[in-house]
Amino acid sequence: MDGRVEDVAAGRARGRWERAWGRGEDARVLARVADGDARALGELYERHAAPLFGFLHRLAGDRGTAEEILQDTLLAVWRSAATYEGRSSVTTWLFGVARRQAHNRLRGISPPAAAEPYERADTVPGPEELAVGADRVQGALVRLPLAQREVVVLAFLNDLGHQEIAEILGIPVGTVKSRLHHARATLRGVLR
Helix, strand or coil: CHHHHHHHHHHHHHHHHHHHHCCCHHHHHHHHHHCCCHHHHHHHHHHHHHHHHHHHHHHHCCHHHHHHHHHHHHHHHHHHHHHCCCCCCHHHHHHHHHHHHHHHHHCCCCCCCCCCCCCCCCCCCCHHHHHHHHHHHHHHHHHCCHHHHHHHHHHHHCCCCHHHHHHHHCCCHHHHHHHHHHHHHHHHHHHC
């Protein structure tokens, strides 16, 4: 009789775990991280480091700072993986952790100086012009308030939808749309 009770209890626990963690591969890897598996953290890093780094680089405006924040993010994931409840995708949860780490690091740090406007005589851009154009965009991004910058980066550079961005930032979808609207207006003015 005791064996049946234990089987039922284990089945209930497994059911709760599956509802909380989901059934995706990322969720299984994150569950292994929660169990203390360092290799699983490496797997998460391999899967998500590039988009997270891109997001952090654009928020911080500096490669070195973005790398440090990414490391802070991985440490936070290692420490808090067990708190993942499955209410969002693992990717959304990871972006939320990265965002919190960026805010912790960037409080009180002024953004780097924006690139000077660049005028081009040739109408066909070469590699140098494309690089300078990218610098202009990065310079324009760092001029945005952090709240607008993170929405722009998530929407346009990480290709996330309004609902996913709202989940990551913990704000209503309407606020995401409003911040995008204001950011676009600011960017148009800065890039002219």
